[in-house]
Amino acid sequence: MRTFIIILLAMLSVNLVHSQTHPPKNTEHFVIQYVIGENTEYQTPYYILRSESEYPKILIDAGIHGDEVAGIYACDTVMKYINIYEGTVGFIPMVNIQAFKQNVRGVGVDLNQVFPGDKNGKIYEERLAYEFMDFVKEFNPDYVINLHEAWTKFDENLYGKQKDKSFGQTFITNSETFSDYLVRSHLNTNKYIPNPEYKFRIQYFPFKANHSMDNIIDKLNIPSYTVETLRTLPLADRIKYHELCILTFIEECGVKFTYWK
Numbered sequence: 001m002r003t004f005i006i007i008l009l010a011m012l013s014v015n016l017v018h019s020q021t022h023p024p025k026n027t028e029h030f031v032i033q034y035v036i037g038e039n040t041e042y043q044t045p046y047y048i049l050r051s052e053s054e055y056p057k058i059l060i061d062a063g064i065h066g067d068e069v070a071g072i073y074a075c076d077t078v079m080k081y082i083n084i085y086e087g088t089v090g091f092i093p094m095v096n097i098q099a100f101k102q103n104v105r106g107v108g109v110d111l112n113q114v115f116p117g118d119k120n121g122k123i124y125e126e127r128l129a130y131e132f133m134d135f136v137k138e139f140n141p142d143y144v145i146n147l148h149e150a151w152t153k154f155d156e157n158l159y160g161k162q163k164d165k166s167f168g169q170t171f172i173t174n175s176e177t178f179s180d181y182l183v184r185s186h187l188n189t190n191k192y193i194p195n196p197e198y199k200f201r202i203q204y205f206p207f208k209a210n211h212s213m214d215n216i217i218d219k220l221n222i223p224s225y226t227v228e229t230l231r232t233l234p235l236a237d238r239i240k241y242h243e244l245c246i247l248t249f250i251e252e253c254g255v256k257f258t259y260w261k
């Protein structure tokens, strides 16, 4: 049985799901709020929502690209309405907070081109990447979900010519064999998206040495996937897609929660 309610507006004509499951009494999660990059120009907050049981544990990050804002707002929405009663969920909504404030992809350089980062890097994104990796290692979640946005919808022809430019409405994995977890999350996300145009597809993308997702998998040995919404859609729709994806990935990893909006 679904343990959360997702209300997606009629605009998306997505099904409304009512949950009959209630958490045990007195099981409010507590929130640990701190920052990475303390006292630096890239200082950015993270939030850890923890129940009495630490596991399963998942981390959601957004804003690695500062102008891909839908995932950032979706984190905010989910944190507002979720109550976790089993497991832990971490959020870093604005990884490159300077880029978010300036509404640009990156300030000095594209953050997703400098992983695993450099503690003493000249450009702040290099130091930020290093600290981000350090945080993920310390937090040590079972999964990391990276929220991004793409300008173009997935298209076989475009993918053949320009892989980087064809990712709207996909879940990206760097493994040619799709994990059970990914397949389940994919299936359950698409259940709520009746319009076939906007259903997500799983897309294999070969290992990239400088990307956050690949470094999390390769260096930290933590499964990680990327959600890409289509940036030409209205912002409100993209936020709802990210919200749906966050909740589904959280649920499929075994975290127990309610979601009332």
Ligand SMILES: [Zn+2]
Residues within 6 Å of the ligand: 064, 065, 068, 147, 148, 149
């Ligand atoms: Zn991106």
